[in-house]
Amino acid sequence: MDMTPIDRIRSFNRTVTRRIGALGDDYLGRGRPLGASRLLFEIGREGANLRDLRSRLSLDSGYLSRLLRSLEADGLLALERAPDDARARRAILTRKGLKEWAVLDSRSQDLATSLLASLGDAQRERMIAAMAEVERFLRASEVEIAVAAPDGTAARHCLQAYFHELQQRFDSGFDPALSVSAAPGELTPPNGTFLLARLDGHPVGCGALKRIGRGVGEIKRMWVDPTARGLGIAQRLLEALEGEAAALGMRILRLDTNRSLDEARALYLRNGYREIPRYNDNPYAHHWFEKTRAKRAVSRPNSAKTSGRAGGA
Amino acid sequence: MDMTPIDRIRSFNRTVTRRIGALGDDYLGRGRPLGASRLLFEIGREGANLRDLRSRLSLDSGYLSRLLRSLEADGLLALERAPDDARARRAILTRKGLKEWAVLDSRSQDLATSLLASLGDAQRERMIAAMAEVERFLRASEVEIAVAAPDGTAARHCLQAYFHELQQRFDSGFDPALSVSAAPGELTPPNGTFLLARLDGHPVGCGALKRIGRGVGEIKRMWVDPTARGLGIAQRLLEALEGEAAALGMRILRLDTNRSLDEARALYLRNGYREIPRYNDNPYAHHWFEKTRAKRAVSRPNSAKTSGRAGGA
DNA sequence: CCATTTGTCTGACTTTAGTCAGATGAATGG
DNA sequence: CCATTCATCTGACTAAAGTCAGACAAATGG
Structure with missing residues (x-):
């Protein structure tokens, strides 16, 4: 079976x-x-x-x-x-x-x-729980991630929720003004990007990319709505950001994070980010991470997959 | 939420x-x-x-x-x-x-x-597991229990599987001939009944009732197909048997069971059967149970939710 | 062998469902 | 004010889905 x-x-x-x-x-x-x-x-x-x-x-x-x-x-x-x-x-x-x-x-x-x-009581409970779970994941598979304007309504909604959550979770509270900047201009090509995750059109998460040096980008504003956590949305956002970073010519990605954000740290470690020494003066950061994009190991000419254009349709 | x-x-x-x-x-x-x-x-x-x-x-x-x-x-x-x-x-x-x-x-x-x-790997796994669970229970709710001929094809199929399982599970093996009788004639009204649980028309369980005295019935042949366990089918069979017993004028129900059948014992205890001294000479029995039907007692009203088969289409 | 039942086909329908090309009138952006 | 766009409605369709009353031949049960 x-x-x-x-x-x-x-x-x-x-x-x-x-x-x-x-x-x-x-x-x-x-x-x-x-x-x-x-x-x-x-x-x-x-x-x-x-x-x-x-x-x-x-x-x-x-x-x-x-x-x-x-x-x-x-x-x-x-x-x-x-x-x-x-x-x-x-x-x-x-x-x-x-x-x-x-x-x-x-x-x-x-x-x-x-x-x-x-069904008996025990069975009912289990069925209901399983249904809730299936539903959750089905909805997760409806989540769409796309580039969005960092100053649009949806983006502002996410950022506000994000800041509010940081304020709650950081021991020290959180004041965006004291943090490292990420103005809309810094989060639009060619300087960076802003990605939004939407479910039924409603924003449920975001993530941004900001250029901080030659070939170096910084991941910022990673946030997922509490009601939509555990669905792998952050993972997808991260993957999408890495894709965008490649497109913007960034080979090195950095980011910082607060000690209270355990899930975030786990996410980055899982995705091959290594902890590095402090690289900025963000007063809210306790950990700094970096990941260098692999050198497209197979740039050998016989990887004809891309240019080959074999059989169509 | x-x-x-x-x-x-x-x-x-x-x-x-x-x-x-x-x-x-x-x-x-x-x-x-x-x-x-x-x-x-x-x-x-x-x-x-x-x-x-x-x-x-x-x-x-x-x-x-x-x-x-x-x-x-x-x-x-x-x-x-x-x-x-x-x-x-x-x-x-x-x-x-x-x-x-x-x-x-x-x-x-x-x-x-x-x-x-x-979805990521972890999410996939959970979704698949939840889907399997939902499906199982949905199928459970399709199971239908009805009176059947104890010598029909479906019944014989169940009984054979039942005997085979007893043979496997009893330390001593199992020989129906040495066991207490339950011939077809004993399992049809007015002497008793035979109930079959079916899923998509296929038999997945059975249970029988045999008169062993004035107003006294015995529950026999309780079996649920291994692939359909955990769905509360045995519980439903038992409830249905009790209903049949009432219709046949049996106020006392007895049954025996082997020490290796723990789930069965749990089922009976859960349903108000009390362990009593040996009442028959079944060589395979280690436990004997009895339940006396309440005298139209005011048992708690909220136990009325069992298999009401609520508002049909 | 005969009356019935069963499994399938046929013809003659009706309803639903769904599409498309305008028509109409209200907003909207210069 | 004018050209466009938007939201809806209308008429004229087509296709798909579903229903019903027989017809017919093979099986079935006496």
């Missing part, structure tokens, strides 16, 4: 879609087409803007329009202009629609309940 | 169907309608009987017939008479069909791979 991870996922996939997907589809329904029920459910108690509905359910605008019409004809919802933008519209459930929504909601509860029904 | 189990499941449901369901649907596809691809995939390398396909994918026979026709027209499969039953037919993939199947198969691998792609 030893399965590869791939097999395991495929099997999981089958079981889950059969057990949940199948039920899930017809616990909705209620006489009206599935699409309409899903839409009704998605609108929710507070109502929703059509634009959001369109993107959340990825519906064609014409199709959405028609579905809404049919629900409207059944007296389940009303469409009104959005308060701020007269082009946009907003769907609100009527009293009848809310009732219908409640039915759908309770059905979805029944589905969940039926999964629990046949 | 404290969610009730129900919320947890619903959230899991959403995440998984969005992440896997959505991808899953279009990794198939390949130019032909989803239904046809699914069918092709389901037929598999060994081919399949139409009847099985119909039930596995729950398709209307007319619809299935049409889908098969279109795949046949594309030269992907051939239909042949089933060897044993000239009414039945069997779908077999042609060489071209197998090729197409392989493509679908590899796509489904890609899907799995993409879920792993962004």
Whole structure:
């Protein structure tokens, strides 16, 4: 019974879609087409803007329009202009629609309940814990890392959270002004980069690169939202930063860190960073690390992989 | 972040169907309608009987017939008479069909791979483990317990496995002939019952009840397939047996068990069985238990949550 | 051998789902 | 104010999914 991870996922996939997907589809329904029920459910108690509905359910605008019409004809919802933008519209459930929504909601509860029904307490607990874990990791695999403006809204959000956390964790508190600089200009090419990790569009982590010498970069502002830790996001950010560093011609990467940040230290050590003597005057730093990029050991001409352009497609 | 189990499941449901369901649907596809691809995939390398396909994918026979026709027209499969039953037919993939199947198969691998792609080794391992666990429990909730003929095929399969296991586990080996009798006639109403636990139609456990006196029943043949242990099936069987016992007018339940069967002993103790002196001459027994049904007692109301099989679809 | 049941097919449908090319009116950025 | 862009709606489609009532031949159970 030893399965590869791939097999395991495929099997999981089958079981889950059969057990949940199948039920899930017809616990909705209620006489009206599935699409309409899903839409009704998605609108929710507070109502929703059509634009959001369109993107959340990825519906064609014409199709959405028609579905809404049919629900409207059944007296389940009303469409009104959005308060701020007269082009946009907003769907609100009527009293009848809310009732219908409640039915759908309770059905979805029944589905969940039926999964629990046949398990004992101990089993339930374990299943719930395992589900939470799977969900967490599935979400982790949705995290996207990309270059972003270090002074954008999302970036500022992360940095603020980052500073706030340092303040909490450092024995001495933390004042960005006393720390080593990392102004937006220093974190944009060609001087550096700023990377953001996003989940569902929301920022959940960041990391930056700042040039501090010829071929030497410094890693700064590494932070992951507490709710998203343990998912390997920091690792991915670090790898991405190293990639960016290479692109910016930095062969040596340095960084400093505070003694209270154990996870960070572990991360760097795990990734081949060696502790070195103090290289800056950051008052908050207790450890300094450095890593030199390997000399692309195989720059021999017969590594034709890159230039070869063998068979296409 | 404290969610009730129900919320947890619903959230899991959403995440998984969005992440896997959505991808899953279009990794198939390949130019032909989803239904046809699914069918092709389901037929598999060994081919399949139409009847099985119909039930596995729950398709209307007319619809299935049409889908098969279109795949046949594309030269992907051939239909042949089933060897044993000239009414039945069997779908077999042609060489071209197998090729197409392989493509679908590899796509489904890609899907799995993409879920792993962004995780580190440690995370992967944990996710896979959690998936295995969730899957296990989901399957557990598919187990159905029902009365069955003690001399049916499925029952004989279980009993054989049961005897075989006892033979392995008892220090003394095990010979059914030396043990206390439990002939089919003793395990059918009004003398007793035989319950089977099935998963996907396959037997995975059993338990029986035999009348041994006025208002006194004996629990026998409790067994759960090793691959399905830890899912609470024995617990459910026991509860179901107690229900049957009540229906058969047995107020006292007894049973014996061998010293090597620790899990069994734990199960009975957990369920309110008290150890009593030897009440039979079973040479394989070391412990004897008894439980008297409460007189419609006001046992704590919160024990009512067992296998309620809550609000069905 | 005959009445039934079983497994599959066929034809004639209806519903859902999904797409596309405009039309319309409101914002938006000079 | 004007050209664009945006958000939505409409009409005219097509394709896919699903349903139903027979028809037919093979098996099954007396």
